[in-house]
Amino acid sequence: MINLTHSTPVNKLNKVKIGDEIIDEYYSQGKVVKIKKSVVDNLKEYLFYLDSRQTIYILTNGI
Helix, strand or coil: EEEECCCCCCHHHHHHCCCCEECCCCCEEEEEEEEEEEEECEEEEEEEEECCEEEEEEEECCC
C-alpha cells in the first residue's frame, strides 16, 4: 500500500499506477482505477480515482 501525504515527492506521485493500493492522510484508501494529471498555473494536479468511490486530490508545486 502506498501512503500519500501533502508532502509526497512528485517522483513518487508519478510512479503510482492503475491497480496500486493507496491511502492518504485522511484514510481514503483503495485501488486506483483512474489517474488524471494536469498542470494548472505551474502547479501539478493529481486526481486518483479509487475503487472505493473515493478520490484523492493532490496539488503540488514540485518539479
